[in-house]
Amino acid sequence: MDDSLFRALADPTRRKILELLTEKDRTAGEIAEQFPIAFASVSHHLGVLKAADLVATEREGQFIRYRLNTTVFQEVVRYFMTRFGGEPHA
Amino acid sequence: MDDSLFRALADPTRRKILELLTEKDRTAGEIAEQFPIAFASVSHHLGVLKAADLVATEREGQFIRYRLNTTVFQEVVRYFMTRFGGEPHA
DNA sequence: GCGATAATTAGATAATTGTATAAATATCTA
DNA sequence: TAGATATTTATACAATTATCTAATTATCGC
Numbered sequence: 001m002d003d004s005l006f007r008a009l010a011d012p013t014r015r016k017i018l019e020l021l022t023e024k025d026r027t028a029g030e031i032a033e034q035f036p037i038a039f040a041s042v043s044h045h046l047g048v049l050k051a052a053d054l055v056a057t058e059r060e061g062q063f064i065r066y067r068l069n070t071t072v073f074q075e076v077v078r079y080f081m082t083r084f085g086g087e088p089h090a
Numbered sequence: 091m092d093d094s095l096f097r098a099l100a101d102p103t104r105r106k107i108l109e110l111l112t113e114k115d116r117t118a119g120e121i122a123e124q125f126p127i128a129f130a131s132v133s134h135h136l137g138v139l140k141a142a143d144l145v146a147t148e149r150e151g152q153f154i155r156y157r158l159n160t161t162v163f164q165e166v167v168r169y170f171m172t173r174f175g176g177e178p179h180a
Numbered sequence: 181g182c183g184a185t186a187a188t189t190a191g192a193t194a195a196t197t198g199t200a201t202a203a204a205t206a207t208c209t210a
Numbered sequence: 211t212a213g214a215t216a217t218t219t220a221t222a223c224a225a226t227t228a229t230c231t232a233a234t235t236a237t238c239g240c
Binding site for chain 1: 112160174
């Protein structure tokens with residue numbers, strides 16, 4: 001379980017981006033316009049999410065489309081289940 | 091889902107503390123001696139974990155015993171399951 | 181109460197991070 | 211190729227955070 005994953009999840013803007021991508025895949029611009037911060041700042045957040053492998057990208061002409069990498073989320077769930085999901089100890 | 095929760099999980103020392111508490115409840119001192127950083131720094135991390143409600147404390151004489159709050163972990167799992175655990179979309 | 185032990189809190193500092201603006205890269209259309 | 215649009219990268223800066231030492235609080239045993 002990589003450190004970059006948890007750091008990526010620590011920012012509320014990035015979690016909001018992930019929730020947007022739950023609904024449907026979106027381009028960087030479509031994502032950016034949902035936030036009151038500069039485009040470049042959102043792009044930076046997208047880079048963090050990508051580095052953590054939480055999202056994947058695909059170029060479509062001028063656009064770059066972002067999608068959730070659901071595999072990694074399953075790993076997150078498994079992380080919590082195995083380590084902390086058990087019975088409370090004495 | 092509170093912001094403090096994800097920020098608390100973002101630090102590797104704090105995640106290590108949580109894993110130690112999975113094995114058994116421990117006092118602040120028992121936890122601190124597992125790390126190469128100053129006692130007071132570990133105490134600070136414990137405060138962050140407590141503020142996020144990831145751990146609970148109980149005084150035992152001179153000692154303060156820490157235990158996992160497993161309820162919150164179940165909430166974390168539920169968070170990921172409901173938002174990101176579904177089928178990949180088209 | 182006093183000294184010792186356990187732990188937290190206060191104050192300072194260095195490293196990290198989120199954001200901004202400006203510049204660069206990539207693609208499209210004409 | 212030139213100009214427009216989409217996005218990222220570079221650079222700088224302010225805010226946050228992790229860590230340290232020192233001081234404080236709480237409890238124990240004598």
